Amino acid sequence: MSIVVSAPGKIHLLGEHAVVYGKSALLAAINRRLYIRIQEKKTERIEIKTGGRKKLVIHSIDIFKKAFSIKNLPPLEISITSQIPIGCGLGSSAAVSAATIGGLMKFVKNIWNPGKINELAYEAEKITHGNPSGADNTAVVFGGLLWYRREFDFLQSIWSLPISSYKIPQFLIIDTGRPQESTRQMVSHVAALYSKKKNRMEEVFSSQEVQTKRLLISLRNNNNEELKDAIYLGEKNLEKMEVVGDFAKEIIREIEKSGGVAKVCGAGGRNGGSGILLVFHENLTKVEEIGRKYNLSVSPVVLGEEGIRIENNPINK
Incomplete structure (x- = not known):
């Protein structure tokens, strides 16, 4: 017997880092998925084949066992x-x-409860990242377009926004390279800034929430100019949080000069790459030219995809 479950990736349209401090974030599940296959084994141990993700899987297994008071799992692959x-x-x-x-x-357990999955996935995220907002796990579990705010560590406000009510234009992503820092380190860096310059950082976070709201309204009203301005100012705030490296800034400035906008997604990175850039530009050719200049791939991304699901057919990849 076996089962295949998949979960999407996510993108912070805006609000990352500020969301840790009680501000709103706008996220979307994307058309990139991760598949996990669980099947019975005849041996007496659990075998994990994860491509560099073994520690995450072990944390998740431990959290599952504790939540359901399970001492030992059957032999699984x-x-x-x-x-x-x-x-x-x-x-x-x-x-x-x-x-x-x-x-x-x-x-x-033959249980399918997305709310419980999200609760336990958040516990796993805390082990991995230290003080995450809970937005990432919420986006990958529930999918779609989400408005998220962490009220307390034990209470999150989640609004699922009907994708049909929002005019989602074509976005692109550019991978600037994996940051040298982990998400935990980037979250800690912003926390250190907040500790040293609380008033200034509160202003930055409040400004970011304003831009996040503007971005949502621009999507609803199909207003690309307001969308671009919200992303532009949102990226400036991320740079004030010191989560954007020099290489990513250089690419973003090129995109801005050509008439588009771009921002880092997620934790960002200060050294080496800064991860994925979310790009909006009415002229795809100009973005592709910038990508070629820096030898970086430019890919379209679909926002608002389905969240976690059980796959009807096993995958063969």
Whole structure:
């Protein structure tokens, strides 16, 4: 017997980092998925084949066992196939945690409860990232377009926005390379800034929430000029949070000069790459030219995809 569960990646349209401090964030699940297959084994141990994600899977298994008071799991093989790059701001760790926990819940307990999956995936994210907002796991579990705010550590406000009510234009992504820092380190860096310059950082976070609201309204009203301005100012705020490296800034400035806008997604990065850039530009050719100049791939991305799900057919990849 086997089961395959998949979870999407996610993109922060705006609000990352500020969301840790109680501000709103706008996120979307994307058309890149991670698949986890769980199947019975005849041996007496659990075998994990994850492509560099073994520690995340082990954390998720431990959280599942504790939540359901399970001392020992039956012999299993757990394998992962993923379209989501690691450490680039697309929610890879959240997808691993959610898919692992969801797969185990269904395979071992025959329970499918997205709310419970999200609760436990958040616990796994805390082990991995230290003080995450809970937005990433929420986006990959529930999918679609989400408005998210963490009220307290134990209470999150989540609004699922009907995608049909929002005119989602074509966005692009550019991978600037994996940051040298982990998400945990980037979250800690912003926390250190907040500790040293609380008033200034409060102003930045409040400004970011204003831009996040403007971005949502621009999507609803199909107003590309307001959308561009919200992303432009949102990126400036991210730079004030010191989560954008010099290489990413250089590319973003090129995109802005050509008439578009771009921002880092997720935790960002200060050294080396800064992960994924979310790009909006009416002229795809100009973005592709910039990509070629820096030898970086430019890819379209679909926002508002389905969240975690049980796959009807096993995958062969």
